[in-house]
Amino acid sequence: MKVRRSLKIFIVCTIMGMATITVLGFSTLTANYFEKGLDSGLRINMQEIGRFTSVESEKNILGFQVVRQWEDVTLEIRQVFAKPTKHLDFNKRVYRDHWYSEPNRAMFLLRYERSDNEVLYISRIIDELEVADLSARLNKDKLPHLCQILIYAAIALTLFAVCMYFVGQLVANPIERLAKWAKTLTPCQLNRPMPDFQYNELNRLAMIVKNSLSSVEETLHREHKFLAHASHELRTPIAVVRSNTELMAKLVDKPNSIEKQKEVLERILRAGVTMTDLCDTLLWLNRGRHKELQLTQVNLGELIKQLCQDLNYLIKDKDVNVEVSLSGGVIELPATMSRIVLSNLIRNAYQHTLRGRVVIEQSGSQVTIMNRDESCGDTQNQLGFGLGLELTNRIVSHYQWDFTIEEFADGRDVRINFSTK
Known part of the structure; x- marks a missing residue:
């Protein structure tokens, strides 16, 4: 098994090695x-002896031989x-004996020339006994x-x-x-203030960690939003496929x-x-790339008629009267985005009406969807309303379409104008 090195031990050992x-x-x-x-002291003494000492033959001065x-x-x-x-x-x-030991024996020699062309040779030999005596006198009551x-x-x-x-x-504690x-x-702590780790480098590293986790x-x-929106939006085309597949199976034998x-x-x-377009659009929307969608010529009347037909399964077996008034007209719009918005609004009106009527009016770029529920059931909290409205609001906010919702006790009126402000 590979032994993992400790950064703390590595730094300590390295610095202690350098210190040693x-x-x-x-x-x-x-x-x-x-x-x-010692050399400087001896040389000065030998020079002073050569300068001031008169020598006839051989002379010993302070342990130095002068000839x-x-x-x-x-x-x-x-x-x-x-x-x-x-x-x-x-x-x-x-x-x-070695570099750090005191000398056992030493020899010194100096040539000194006087102004009168007189040459003196000054020398000295310090043997082991003298060294020991000198050391004892210099280091009295001291360690070697x-x-x-x-x-x-x-x-x-x-x-x-x-x-x-x-x-x-x-350093290690921070x-x-x-x-x-x-x-x-944890994700809940990402919005909290970051602790202070005393050093700028550690604070920058903590910021990198926090930003990385925030990005993830x-x-x-x-x-998660994509999956939620996709599952919400794909229900209608999946239901259309299933119902028409069953119908096709019956028509084959006729x-x-x-x-x-x-x-x-x-x-x-x-x-x-529609499912393919929905998946691509939701991917762009959830990844912030929906600005890349191209505008196409959309016939609002035909689109609403088609959506009403696809969503009829929601009011099947319900006592709901649907009134549709379409004026037609072609408008330049992001096709899939407009389909998502209208599909959500019509779906919500169908889902939240158990008994009553739904009125859909289209005039130019403006569409009005009204639903009135005469039952006593609470339809405001049915599955799909909040998610569909959230997705609708995101698309409407991005394209700056005029969008209003008016709430009533028995329903709501929704108006959207697809012309940009």
């Missing part, structure tokens, strides 16, 4: 500066260093030099680790809050019914085309 390298580097630099400080001839320099020095040839030419050799470096490095790393812990908590918030985020929720809502069969077949084909 930094501390070791500065510790090495400290040891180097310590040695250079005028190279052959008089200690043999051990001559074996280690070549004869210096320039003024203030400084040579050294340090022997130690290596131990001090290690202790300082350990303290620095400890302080760095403590700081890293608190910094990690300051990230964990963000993860918990994103995990428990909006898509699901549109798809002689001399060819013309009637052709008429029934045309209604079935027309219902199939």
